[in-house]
Amino acid sequence: MRPRTVSDEQIIDAARACLLAHGPSVAVTTIGERLGISGPAVLKRFGTKENLVTRALISETPPDFSQGPEPGALRPQLIGILLHIERLLLEAAPRLATMRAGGVRASQWLDRPHPRRARENLLGWLEKARKAHGLTHPDLDAAADLLISLVEARGFLAWVEPTWVEPGEEWAERAVDALFGKRLSKVSRASGRRPARVGRKT
Numbered sequence: 001m002r003p004r005t006v007s008d009e010q011i012i013d014a015a016r017a018c019l020l021a022h023g024p025s026v027a028v029t030t031i032g033e034r035l036g037i038s039g040p041a042v043l044k045r046f047g048t049k050e051n052l053v054t055r056a057l058i059s060e061t062p063p064d065f066s067q068g069p070e071p072g073a074l075r076p077q078l079i080g081i082l083l084h085i086e087r088l089l090l091e092a093a094p095r096l097a098t099m100r101a102g103g104v105r106a107s108q109w110l111d112r113p114h115p116r117r118a119r120e121n122l123l124g125w126l127e128k129a130r131k132a133h134g135l136t137h138p139d140l141d142a143a144a145d146l147l148i149s150l151v152e153a154r155g156f157l158a159w160v161e162p163t164w165v166e167p168g169e170e171w172a173e174r175a176v177d178a179l180f181g182k183r184l185s186k187v188s189r190a191s192g193r194r195p196a197r198v199g200r201k202t
Contacts, residue, residue: 006035008045015042015056020094024053024102053104057095066124074129075176075184081125082151082172085118089155097159119148135184143179150175 014034018026028049029039046052063084069077123144129135137143150171158165176184 006037010035011042011045011052012056015052016095019053019056019098019102024098024104028052050104053099053102057099057104063121064124065121066128068125068128068132073184074133074135075180078125078176078180078184079169079172081122082147082175083169085122085148086151086154086172088118089115089151090158093155093159115148115152118151119144122147135180137180146179147175 011031015031018031018034022030027039028042031052032039032042042052043049046055065081123140126135126137126140126144130137130140154165154171
């Protein structure tokens, strides 16, 4: 038996590139040609084109922030969480749109949409910050909704036209400060360790 020279991961990466470039109608043979293999060889690995499309376009699941803050000041941690969620949703938007255009509903493969999961995780983080560190806010549910809605809006606009969205981190800093004011700056854990931004290299 001839050994496989192309891995499943390589096929998934090639399928993702082809689908995002040409849309859901792209032929399996086109995906195979990108890797030097036949269309039937691609389908032999994944069974159906729908399975391949789904594997290629289902994006990374938002991490679970609900365990609460890490040691250190809360403000940079919350800003880092928003930036990390934004990155994931920016990646997810064109992928999910391509799936939908191809007649594949994300709800068939995801038990909860990524924005809903991200909102639940963010609310869990805020509630832990309130219980353990004294963070005060009149309505944490509303705060989580507003922050996730802002991230979703930025993701949609950036997908439609990247120049419509202000780059950088200032949007997250302004959003956090507008919702919480000086509350986050005053709250820190006793260890005093410098916090790492979620999803960013330190």
